[in-house]
Amino acid sequence: MRARRTQVIKPRIREILSKELPAGLVNLLPKHWVQIGDVLILPLRPELEPYKHRIAEVYAEVLGVKTVLRKGHIHGETRKPDYEVLYGGDTVTVHVENGVKYKLDVAKVMFSPANVKERVRMAEVARPGELVVDMFAGIGHLSLPMAVHKGARVIAIEKDPYTFRFLVESIWLNNVQDLMTPYNIDNRNFPAENIADRVLMGYVVKTAEFIPKALSIAKDEAIIHYHNTVPERLMPDEPFATFRGIAREYGYEAEKLNELIIKRYAPGVWHVVVDVRVFKR
Numbered sequence: 371m372r373a374r375r376t377q378v379i380k381p382r383i384r385e386i387l388s389k390e391l392p393a394g395l396v397n398l399l400p401k402h403w404v405q406i407g408d409v410l411i412l413p414l415r416p417e418l419e420p421y422k423h424r425i426a427e428v429y430a431e432v433l434g435v436k437t438v439l440r441k442g443h444i445h446g447e448t449r450k451p452d453y454e455v456l457y458g459g460d461t462v463t464v465h466v467e468n469g470v471k472y473k474l475d476v477a478k479v480m481f482s483p484a485n486v487k488e489r490v491r492m493a494e495v496a497r498p499g500e501l502v503v504d505m506f507a508g509i510g511h512l513s514l515p516m517a518v519h520k521g522a523r524v525i526a527i528e529k530d531p532y533t534f535r536f537l538v539e540s541i542w543l544n545n546v547q548d549l550m551t552p553y554n555i556d557n558r559n560f561p562a563e564n565i566a567d568r569v570l571m572g573y574v575v576k577t578a579e580f581i582p583k584a585l586s587i588a589k590d591e592a593i594i595h596y597h598n599t600v601p602e603r604l605m606p607d608e609p610f611a612t613f614r615g616i617a618r619e620y621g622y623e624a625e626k627l628n629e630l631i632i633k634r635y636a637p638g639v640w641h642v643v644v645d646v647r648v649f650k651r
């Protein structure tokens with residue numbers, strides 16, 4: 371099951387709440403929501419504030435979830451979201467997507483429904499037995515599918531201890547502990563060099579700072595999946611132009627294989643991924 375955006379309000383929700391809410395507010399009830407495992411993220415208009423707990427309770431009962439959160443923002447270096455608990459309280463869940471089990475705390479760990487295509491794509495591009503280094507692993511968002519579906523070997527680096535806990539649990543839940551090795555360190559301190567067939571750079575805003583480290587982890591010829599956020603006015607040259615410039619400084623040639631938009635990040639700014647083949651000169 372994917373992190374779902376549901377388009378139509380369930381008739382049962384409307385039926386129950388139309389008896390309890392002032393008539394004018396019923397049409398403001400959320401028609402879209404995101405479900406991650408058995409936790410619901412519900413965007414709620416300010417007009418519904420006085421009724422928020424009862425609304426959340428009805429959505430929880432009808433949709434069969436244990437906890438309802440109100441949507442907030444993702445911020446900071448660790449990309450943690452901000453949520454208000456409206457119903458229930460337990461925000462730890464297991465979300466199943468594309469045959470991969472992700473254990474996470476929805477209130478504290480980012481899991482973006484908009485990134486689903488990229489998670490599925492990573493399962494498709496991986497090769498059995500290749501060594502992947504996931505520099506910004508999170509809970510294994512991008513690299514678990516590579517191990518689960520393709521038998522890729524993965525070194526998954528995640529610096530945040532709380533997120534790391536779920537990375538480890540997800541590895542065991544998917545029974546890929548023989549393929550995936552998690553490291554709870556800052557990737558800048560990862561000691562091995564010249565080892566990876568493929569490097570994942572699933573990070574935004576400051577990803578360019580990590581290009582030299584990614585090159586040192588990569589074999590003399592390797593593929594790097596380079597994510598970054600890019601102002602629209604700099605596209606389509608960016609972000610590849612910056613990547614190639616830094617790669618050349620460090621003695622590598624870079625060839626763009628593919629470029630995809632993941633999602634809108636902010637007004638006029640896009641989250642983009644470029645697949646780059648690098649060669650040591």
Ligand SMILES: C[S@@+](CC[C@H](N)C(=O)[O-])C[C@H]1O[C@@H](n2cnc3c(N)ncnc32)[C@H](O)[C@@H]1O
Pocket residue numbers: 447448449480485505506507508509511512527528529530533555556557558571572573574
């Ligand atoms: C935005 S999440 C992305 C998860 C996944 N790569 C994806 O694209 O869906 C980025 C993760 O990188 C971790 N992180 C940030 N800087 C890091 C660093 N220098 N070394 C290791 N992990 C880092 C954060 O804690 C966070 O869990």
